[in-house]
Amino acid sequence: MDHFVYRDGRLCAEDVSLIRIAEETGTPFYCYSQATIERHYRVFADAFADVDATVCYAVKANSNIAVIGVLARLGAGADVVSGGELKRALTAGIPASRIVFSGIGKTGEELAAALDAGILQINVESEPELELLGQVAADKGVSAPVAIRINPGIDALTHDKIATGKAENKFGIEWTRAHRVYCRAMTMPGIDIVGIAVHIGSQVTDLEPFREAYVRTRDLAALLRADGIAIRRLDLGGGLGIPYGDEPAPSPGEYAAVVKSAIGDLDCHLILEPGRVIAGNAGILVTSVLYVKEGATRRFVVVDAAMNDLMRPALYNAFHGIATVMETPAKTECKEVDVVGPICETGDTFATGRPLPPLKAGDLLAIRAAGAYGAVMSSVYNTRPLVPEVLVRGGDFALVRERLSVDDMLSREVIPNWLKT
Numbered sequence: 264m265d266h267f268v269y270r271d272g273r274l275c276a277e278d279v280s281l282i283r284i285a286e287e288t289g290t291p292f293y294c295y296s297q298a299t300i301e302r303h304y305r306v307f308a309d310a311f312a313d314v315d316a317t318v319c320y321a322v323k324a325n326s327n328i329a330v331i332g333v334l335a336r337l338g339a340g341a342d343v344v345s346g347g348e349l350k351r352a353l354t355a356g357i358p359a360s361r362i363v364f365s366g367i368g369k370t371g372e373e374l375a376a377a378l379d380a381g382i383l384q385i386n387v388e389s390e391p392e393l394e395l396l397g398q399v400a401a402d403k404g405v406s407a408p409v410a411i412r413i414n415p416g417i418d419a420l421t422h423d424k425i426a427t428g429k430a431e432n433k434f435g436i437e438w439t440r441a442h443r444v445y446c447r448a449m450t451m452p453g454i455d456i457v458g459i460a461v462h463i464g465s466q467v468t469d470l471e472p473f474r475e476a477y478v479r480t481r482d483l484a485a486l487l488r489a490d491g492i493a494i495r496r497l498d499l500g501g502g503l504g505i506p507y508g509d510e511p512a513p514s515p516g517e518y519a520a521v522v523k524s525a526i527g528d529l530d531c532h533l534i535l536e537p538g539r540v541i542a543g544n545a546g547i548l549v550t551s552v553l554y555v556k557e558g559a560t561r562r563f564v565v566v567d568a569a570m571n572d573l574m575r576p577a578l579y580n581a582f583h584g585i586a587t588v589m590e591t592p593a594k595t596e597c598k599e600v601d602v603v604g605p606i607c608e609t610g611d612t613f614a615t616g617r618p619l620p621p622l623k624a625g626d627l628l629a630i631r632a633a634g635a636y637g638a639v640m641s642s643v644y645n646t647r648p649l650v651p652e653v654l655v656r657g658g659d660f661a662l663v664r665e666r667l668s669v670d671d672m673l674s675r676e677v678i679p680n681w682l683k684t
């Protein structure tokens with residue numbers, strides 16, 4: 264459910280017409296609905312209200328500080344994967360005591376920053392990282408709260424590029440080796456073992472892989488406890504998928520039921536790290552039609568947004584719904600078109616053979632479910648400046664990231680002296 268609906272024939276974000284925003288900011292732009300973000304967070308958090316759990320929003324899905332700020336006000340924690348995201352979460356008002364730090368390549372500086380901030384937990388993904396963290400913490404005379412991320416050897420049945428729990432994936436420590444690593448960690452003065460972390464992938468729409476991974480995590484926790492290792496917390500990662508088209512996706516309630524039955528009565532504090540399910544359907548990318556071009560065999564609708572603004576179709580062959588901002592009158596005949604961007608790559612295609620009503624230059628389109636892994640993955644390929652982000656709340660809207668200018672980009676580049684003569 265989202266708050267992008269037609270009113271008087273125009274697509275609106277909550278109570279604001281997208282045409283009005285387009286007039287003010289130009290296109291393309293990302294638009295987020297605060298009510299939708301809040302609703303998704305509440306539905307997810309409510310599903311875990313009867314257990315001891317902290318919902319740590321996975322900042323990488325949409326890291327605009329206004330979006331994080333909306334969630335901070337609802338009491339969310341944050342899952343961060345870089346020093347930059349740590350700074351964003353703190354800047355947006357998430358208390359350090361609700362921040363967990365994940366990722367396989369944290370630098371010594373990032374680990375030090377996390378310890379200085381006093382965050383809740385650092386998820387360690389390898390033995391060398393454990394050694395480095397132990398050293399950094401011991402040098403500071405502190406003890407790092409650590410969960411070891413295990414790789415449960417489970418296929419999340421999602422796109423290959425976002426599956427993270429298979430044995431051949433780069434993430435975590437193979438679960439059969441975990442026991443040895445925990446025993447080593449217990450001897451290290453800079454390390455305070457608090458729990459186990461697991462995250463099997465993203466856009467997971469089958470609950471069975473979650474169940475298997477969580478049962479494995481529970482069994483490991485029981486084994487470690489039997490050896491006197493005080494496992495107090497289980498970080499179950501994120502990954503719950505969302506519908507991008509008409510396909511079904513499990514609800515947070517169904518997911519929570521799987522978590523509770525798999526974990527059983529271990530009496531652990533749970534951490535959940537949803538990203539996409541909070542932000543995905545809370546955002547759209549609004550773009551203008553530049554040209555309608557008749558190809559030899561196909562009709563192309565060339566729009567002003569491109570793969571650099573929204574990479575998911577090019578990167579994952581992802582499907583995104585596309586809606587006209589002016590509501591299409593009933594009985595309008597739709598024709599199949601390819602919706603493409605201006606970038607010089609054939610992969611710069613948002614949709615192929617998509618039935619859309621007749622379009623002309625200047626018409627606005629909304630690419631749906633673009634709130635997660637949209638703006639955050641954008642690049643400046645083809646010297647296309649990063650597009651603005653707008654947050655809507657009721658009848659108000661605010662520019663929460665300005666459009667970059669080409670001059671901003673060029674000001675970071677330098678012609679060396681030897682090329683100046």
Ligand SMILES: *Cc1c(COP(=O)(O)O)cnc(C)c1O
Pocket residue numbers: 321323324342365366462464465466500501502503536537538539540635
């Ligand atoms: C990416 C990621 C998440 C969030 O995944 P979603 O699919 O957006 O819910 C959570 N935890 C970790 C460790 C991640 O890498």
